[in-house]
Every structure is written in structure tokens, then in C-alpha cells.
Amino acid sequence: MDNLSIPADSPGGPDSTEQRIFDAAHDVFVQKGLDGAKMQEIADRAGINKALLHYYYRSKEKLYETVARAVINRAFPVIRKMLESDDPLELKISRFIDFYIDLVSGNPFLPLFVITEMHKHQDRFFETVLSGQLPQPEVFFQQVESAIAEGRIRPLDPRHLLVNMVSMCAFPVLGRPMIRVVLGQSQQEMSVFLGQRKAEVKEFIFQSIQP
Amino acid sequence: MDNLSIPADSPGGPDSTEQRIFDAAHDVFVQKGLDGAKMQEIADRAGINKALLHYYYRSKEKLYETVARAVINRAFPVIRKMLESDDPLELKISRFIDFYIDLVSGNPFLPLFVITEMHKHQDRFFETVLSGQLPQPEVFFQQVESAIAEGRIRPLDPRHLLVNMVSMCAFPVLGRPMIRVVLGQSQQEMSVFLGQRKAEVKEFIFQSIQP
DNA sequence: ATCCGGTTTAACTATTTGGTTAACGCCGGG
């Protein structure tokens, strides 16, 4: 699996104080959100004095913004490349599912963080995401239309297909605690269950779109 | 459409102080979460003195718990009944999709609220907020197994089918702002798009599970 | 060796915020 683990960013040396702060802030903000995060906890996790947070990042707001932008900038461009590649449709769908499920499984806090950020700070979110990394679904849509025309798949709205794909990959991580309890599973069983989904979702899709 | 809109609860007269507090708290908690909500803001929105919040609801925790329970109690029991009904499988799936999409469309804040609070305050969520309301999927699973045995649908894991169903219904509301921008749609077009999903998701599922 | 800048810290301040209290008003029963 690629190195998709998110915290690996910008500043100074890879073990500089600034970097340690960023990493700690990333962990705390991503798990607890802007309101739930405490500066002291970030300082403790970074193993440094709280004043250094302000020395390097002025304010909680600024620190949060830095983290939020980094998370967004790391998640979206890869998805975009994947949608715009010239892999044939079936392979593209397969790779997309694999990649997306790996991504959210390896970063279980990512979907909730991104979605919360998208809702609570919409302006900043789209300003960030619109700077060149907005996924362009046109290529994918075109491929679907062609496959329909060729009779390789049944007629369907490619937009709904795309939304279905993303939904089935992202939601299970969002709803994991609920799903786990409803299915009566342990944490380990739940990890297995989520792993199964790569195959299961692909099968579900390919069965659905066949002519 | 049924009256699925959430805020309409318990106490006193429909315009009592207690009710006004509840409504204001509902709005604020749902929009900002437990951590982001401020008691003063709730009081202001209710147009009353902050001390009255404590007079009627003791503490922020209790007030939050009341609101969260009310939200959960309106959504989950119906889902549970739906899964446990003795409708034949195909009809049950169809009704489930219709109901779930109506529910989240009519209460777009609901999924994000439930998921956020479930993650951020897991213990309390499952112990006090959700006590007893857990959906029991056994009946549904049994029906799927029977349908497989009878050859009416292809062999598949009923757990993944259920997760797929919920995912495709709930996620589009969570990701709505993103989906809207990626598809280049207006708010109106987006509402239409989400409305189409009732038919589209059902078709997607039935095509997938057919033998 | 010493000066000097960036770095780091402990202690401090200011503000926010959940929660309390004591007084006031209002209204129905005696």
C-alpha cells in the first residue's frame, strides 16, 4: 500500500519543532475537531511548551487552518488523477474502489474531518479545494457513456454511478461505530469486514452495471 | 411526505419556555455540536435568560442529552421497524430506500449530527442516547438468505448489502456540498438530483442482486 | 571568551464559559 498516511507536511526538517507541532496538531484536530481540541493537549503530544504553538503558528485558528489545508491538499489530488486517468472503465472503477477504501481505512478520521470542514467552513474549504484540485469527472462520465453506447454496460446515469461508488467506500468508515454495534462485531471483526468490502463493493457494482 | 422534520418534542405548552429552550438548543446543538455550542447562544436564540437553561435542564450535558435523544428517537425506531417488518424482501428494500432518502432529505443535518456525536462522544452515545433503539437486522438477513436459497437473488453477504443500502442513501447528503460543486450544479439542480436517487438507487440495487 | 539571534520555558494574564445565587415580579388562593 502506498504511503497514504496523511501527516507528512511542509516545514523545516522532518523532526523540527515546527513539524512535531504540526503532526501533533494534525492528530488532535482530526480526532476532536476545532472546538474539541485543546492547545495544551497538542503541546503535550508534541512534547513541547505551549508557547511554542503560538511562536510558530500565531493562534489556534491559524494552526487549525494549516492542518485543514494540508489534509485537503493531500486527499483530493490523488482522487482527481484517478478519475482522469485513461485506464479503461472497468479497471478504473476497480482501482478507484481499491484506492478509496485503502485511503479511508488507513485514515479513518479523514472522511469525518473533511466533511465537517466542508460543512462548517465552506468558504475556506472550497477556496482550498478549488485551487486546481477539484476532481473533474468528465473523463469518467465520457467513458461510461461510451461503454453504454457499446453495450458493455447497461444504460445508467454516470453521475449516480460515481456517487454510489464514493458512498459505498466512504460511508462505512463514517458509520463504523454504528455498523459495528448493529452487526455485533468486535473491533477486529470490523476491520476484517471493512477489508472484505473492496471485493464486495466491486462485485456489487459490476453486477449492477452489466447489460 | 410524512412529517419527518425533527424538532417537535415533549414539554409543556407548544410555546412554553421549556419548549422554546428545547427548540433553540436543538438548532444550536445540531448545527455546532456539543463542543461548539455555547449556552449563552442557546439562551439568546430562545430569547430568555441563561439561568433558565439550568432551571429547566440542570446542565449543558443534560440539555444536550435531551436533544440528542429526541433526534435519535425520531429516526431510529422507524428504521428498526422497517428492517423487522414482514414485508417481502424486494418490497422491504424498496420501502427502506424511499424512507431513508426522504428522512435524510427532510433532515439534512441529521446524518452529520448523528455521526459526529457518535464519534466524538461514543460512550454516552451508545449508553444513554441510543439505549434500546438499536436496529435488529436479523430478520432482514434471514430474508436475504432465503431469497438466495430460493435463487431469487444471487449469493451475497447480506451485511454488505445492508451497508451498501445505507451508504448510498446517507452519504449523498453528507457530501452534498462537494457533489454539488464537482457536478457543477445549482442548489435546485442538486435537490432534483438527490430526488432522482430514490429510483436510481433502487434500480442499482435490484440490478446488482438479481441472480 | 563573548556577543547575538533564534529558540524554549515557566509563570502570568485575559477571556470565555458553564454554572450559581439572591433578589424581583407575578399571580392565584386564603
Added chain:
DNA sequence: CCCGGCGTTAACCAAATAGTTAAACCGGAT
């Protein structure tokens, strides 16, 4: 009329927490 209790309020309190400051540290340049 007045008494008593529920409802309501302004003012207050205490804890938590973001942010500041002044002094100490430290390594390299002179």
C-alpha cells in the same frame, strides 16, 4: 389584601483555556 411559590433576571463565581511575556538557554559567528 397579602402571602407564598413558581418563573425570571442581573450579577456574580470558578474553572478552563487561548494567548502573552520576560527571562533563560544555546549554538554559531566574531
